[in-house]
């Protein structure tokens with residue numbers, strides 16, 4: 001699902017400490033900088049969301065530590 005990232009989302013993400021990036025996922029291999037299940041990770045990485053206009057894309061396989 002792709003959603004626009006608006007000011008309300010950014011405020012709530014900060015307030016509720018939302019996690020959805022690969023770097024917060026138990027399946028992320030930080031040494032290889034890749035998804036250990038082989039999924040494309042470019043659009044889920046934290047750096048992508050430094051752009052406040054970046055559309056939100058959530059990974060169905062995200063697994064919180």
Ligand code: SF4
Nearest residue numbers: 022025028035059061
């Ligand atoms: S399962 Fe999804 S969120 Fe987790 S590392 Fe792989 S691509 Fe990233």
